[in-house]
Amino acid sequence: LEAQLLRLQRLESLGTLASGIAHDLNNILAPIMFSVQMLTLKLPYIDARNQQLLKIIENNSKRAADLVKQILTFARGSEGRSICLQIEPLLLEVEQILNSTFPKSIIISKNLSTQNLWRIKADPSQIHQVLMNLCVNARDAMPEGGTLSICANNFFVDENFARMNLDANVGDYVVITVSDTGFGMAPLILDRIFEPFFTTKEPGKGTGLGLSTVIGIVKNYRGFINVESEVSKGTQFQVYLPADEERTNQQAENLELSNGNRE
Numbered sequence: 372l373e374a375q376l377l378r379l380q381r382l383e384s385l386g387t388l389a390s391g392i393a394h395d396l397n398n399i400l401a402p403i404m405f406s407v408q409m410l411t412l413k414l415p416y417i418d419a420r421n422q423q424l425l426k427i428i429e430n431n432s433k434r435a436a437d438l439v440k441q442i443l444t445f446a447r448g449s450e451g452r453s454i455c456l457q458i459e460p461l462l463l464e465v466e467q468i469l470n471s472t473f474p475k476s477i478i479i480s481k482n483l484s485t486q487n488l489w490r491i492k493a494d495p496s497q498i499h500q501v502l503m504n505l506c507v508n509a510r511d512a513m514p515e516g517g518t519l520s521i522c523a524n525n526f527f528v529d530e531n532f533a534r535m536n537l538d539a540n541v542g543d544y545v546v547i548t549v550s551d552t553g554f555g556m557a558p559l560i561l562d563r564i565f566e567p568f569f570t571t572k573e574p575g576k577g578t579g580l581g582l583s584t585v586i587g588i589v590k591n592y593r594g595f596i597n598v599e600s601e602v603s604k605g606t607q608f609q610v611y612l613p614a615d616e617e618r619t620n621q622q623a624e625n626l627e628l629s630n631g632n633r634e
């Protein structure tokens with residue numbers, strides 16, 4: 372537990388550091404982007420070669436700005452536009468994106484354990500981002516193909532479970548599991564995956580911000596994540612998000628009502 376606490380503290384200070392850098396970078400990027408746009412406007416007769424150079428500056432400042440935005444999302448702790456969210460349509464949407472963009476050597480399998488999946492209170496686009504980041508990592512871990520499974524279950528955290536997981540509270544959660552049959556992670560890597568800028572991917576392929584964004588979003592919703600991984604077997608991410616209280620009550624009532632009707 373102590374090691375876990377230390378790691379959390381380190382993550383938090385890294386987050387603070389990253390958001391500080393992101394803010395400064397934003398201030399640096401804004402005038403660069405503005406100036407390039409002005410130059411482009413003011414030099415309409417500039418030759419093609421120079422136009423291309425300006426375009427390169429513009430495109431790359433945009434990329435840098437996107438990166439900064441991503442850092443701020445996880446560090447700032449914004450809750451976005453939270454609504455009472457049904458997970459099934461979101462999973463369907465993600466499944467469709469994966470089926471049309473991932474290589475055919477990766478088999479996508481989706482499994483919903485129950486028809487009565489609890490709802491959560493969250494911003495759909497943030498949960499979408501969480502799932503996509505996990506799925507892209509799963510894809511990258513299976514260069515030779517494999518199976519990517521997504522499933523969702525209702526889960527009750529009891530006292531025992533909460534004692535073993537620092538971030539878990541007793542109560543109802545929805546757990547979304549993303550697992551792959553990829554190359555897995557050694558413990559030394561697994562220890563660091565949530566750190567901002569930690570990546571084992573080639574330069575240009577990974578930013579090391581995917582999972583720090585994921586953990587930032589999940590923590591904002593008072594959720595938590597369990598990861599299990601075995602080298603050359605695969606990896607499983609379990610994302611626990613608190614069920615929306617009102618909805619679970621209402622769903623329970625509906626269930627009782629319909630059971631009552633049946634008698």
Ligand code: ADP
Binds near residue numbers: 564570572576578
């Ligand atoms: P990035 O994808 O840009 O490297 P992430 O924060 O998303 O950044 O991931 C950090 C690192 O965690 C990856 O570079 C990789 O080493 C490891 N990782 C994440 N997901 C998986 C996975 N499903 N299988 C194997 N390694 C993974």
